[in-house]
Amino acid sequence: MQLSEQSDLPLYQQIYEKIRHDIEEGLYPHGSKLPSIRGLAAELACSRNTIDAAYSQLVQEGYVESRPGSGYVVLDIRSDAALLQLQEREAAAALLGEPRRPRYNFTYGNLEAGTFPATVWRAITDDILLSVESGTCNTYTDPLGEEALRAEIAWRLSTQCDVDCTPGQVIIQPGTQVSIQNLLALFDARTDVVAMENPGYIGAREAFDRSGFRVVPCRVDVSYDEFFADLERSQAKLVYVTPSSQFPTCKTMPIKMRSKLIAWADANDAYILEDDYCRDFRYKERPQPPLQSMDHCDRVIYMDTFSKSLSPALRMNYLVLPPALLEKWRTLFANAYTSVPWLSQAVLTRFMSQGHWDRQLRRVQAKNKRKYETLTASLHTYLGDRVSVLENGTGLHLLVQVHDERTQQELIEAARAADVLVYGTEKYWMGSRPLTTRMLLVGFSSIAEEDIEPGVKALAKAWFGE
């Protein structure tokens, strides 16, 4: 195999191309085995990871499969199995709403390539798995999460975020939805109603639904007066809110409304679930203090995630419970285990205690700020007053409403035809959808900084032909 260091293609891609070519030409017949990763790496004097990357791509594209004990075996590329595998993969991708690599993807939620600090994570994982601590992998661990991690979190919450808590109140969880499911065990679906913002985060709403709770929508899209009118009527025992950056409208709950909400909870023997997923992303002004910090009657359950600043694939978030609920939790989960791997927790603990976390957060904050500024400026330049932009100097997306009669779906499809992905917002509304549902979600956490301006330009061309 001839590899060129001068090629534009990375090494693994060259290896992949060569082997694929050989398979297609019949040099590796159906059922034959590829050279071992170790062997080929030695032969080509490159790293095993390079070979591994090439082989992974071949597997992904259905040319070979990895069989336990046999290594990589070449598939019949015209066989039913190979075709079926490809089709299943494409069907699965379609089902996930993941079109194949569009040029400009203004998706929400995912992070930009390179955000996850793989090198540091690897070094810390190495250290831990080499040390005596790794023995912990043989045991069930603290059901509420590793004590040292809860201490790192509580320390930052208390000193940096005005959230008043002890490590004992922090519960490590495997994501927002499981957190909500677990929290609902403290309530009773037969008698307790849940209220939430409308529009609001569909992941939360579906978690309430799955647990059999009746969910009352409270309008936030016009003003907070309507929100409170709906909330008062709801007789809810739990209300889910996103005060630092309401999802998806990006509104910030005013300080007066925050006091009012806490007073409501206190008067109604209810609890507030404050999802502060966007705490760290404010680009214009300092954040408002969280509800939790204003709560003197232990009515706020605080929730935050590591998905927006470290990794959505890490599946880690946490709850901070007021003391009365913590007692109830300990009783109800007396024989339960944690759902978060010890190793993830141990690595994150050291990542925080060694200062990497603070650097990571600053880096992601700075990057998102630049992207936010580029996106708002580009929308102004290229779309001008043919659209309204709803944003608030916060969050990881903004909303765009086009001033003409086209439907949301027509706009999404026109953009997609030009290789630009923007997203609908209908699913965030419960009940009858007002006009505002015609707003489109344009996210900036995943797209590369340098793609934002050309992406908006392409969008303008797709929508307005210029």
Add this chain to the structure above:
Amino acid sequence: MQLSEQSDLPLYQQIYEKIRHDIEEGLYPHGSKLPSIRGLAAELACSRNTIDAAYSQLVQEGYVESRPGSGYVVLDIRSDAALLQLQEREAAAALLGEPRRPRYNFTYGNLEAGTFPATVWRAITDDILLSVESGTCNTYTDPLGEEALRAEIAWRLSTQCDVDCTPGQVIIQPGTQVSIQNLLALFDARTDVVAMENPGYIGAREAFDRSGFRVVPCRVDVSYDEFFADLERSQAKLVYVTPSSQFPTCKTMPIKMRSKLIAWADANDAYILEDDYCRDFRYKERPQPPLQSMDHCDRVIYMDTFSKSLSPALRMNYLVLPPALLEKWRTLFANAYTSVPWLSQAVLTRFMSQGHWDRQLRRVQAKNKRKYETLTASLHTYLGDRVSVLENGTGLHLLVQVHDERTQQELIEAARAADVLVYGTEKYWMGSRPLTTRMLLVGFSSIAEEDIEPGVKALAKAWFGE
């Protein structure tokens, strides 16, 4: 610092002892900093992991604390903070039912030190975090679990365990309890009743309770006739069973009862949740085929875990859903994310595809078989006919009933006074407890092989004074 290679103490222990001594003597005053791990490792010409282990122990015992950005800071060992920290830790340990390192701990569930393949796990994690794949850490991943992992699992289930399934039916989950909670979203707590074995796994029962389902106990401790009588009366839509090794009685469900159970489900439009946690541990005869393999009417939900053979701290198990429920699951969880970290899944996938998993399983099976044999032989030798032993050549524990009038608690305390831990079984019973609740649980998955015989000898002495 003088370290000795001839010492009986490991290096890290020597370092720990020296620093602790210095702190106690006031050489490191309150608020001073320990040398950096890197610096001390260089000075002593040992690895950073050694220093890290020593420092971890100092942290654990409340002598120092790790402060972000400041390193390891010496605490005032007589201060309230240090005392409180120690007390909290001890209180937490007590709450978890974890007394400090008893000499002979016949606990259930945890694995023996050294079971987790830390070295291989580390090497694979390294490879993955060095490769292009690590970019996946920036995205939300397949909500049902990584396709390659589901394929590895389905392949083994189909070819080795008689479980008939495709990768599409396998759902990766973060543990039995969350699996049950999620599964219950497919049922309705207002109308659907759940049945389960009595006695049975308390973790399952509490998960049903937390989701607000009424649970009907079905007696398995005498004969399966009573189980079916209770089940018929229950009108349940879901029944939880552990047919390969009933927990905690270790009974195997006879083949005739298996057919009967499936027929019951089919006739009643109900589902069976088959928790096959003990499939891999049979020491006398070949396993019965799982219920799932006999099910021709898509009534069985199959569940298995990696906790008993790889790591309880990994927090990974899986469900295999029949097609109709899979459709429903996809709808209900349309906007949900997976709760299992991508990295754990990616490492486990390669661990399986490279053949490590099969070796790991054989190793743990062989070890547990030897331990089972030693334990049953030792019980026979030292306790003889003063006790009855309930076991079935399966599982990771057995039950011991003492032939006298002492209560379970008296027996547990007598053993504990002799530094031997055995466990009660009362909590596994629902409703009124029959005589059989006086059986004690003696586990062998965690205790070292060579501790079993002396442990049983100590138990005999504690109970019968010889």
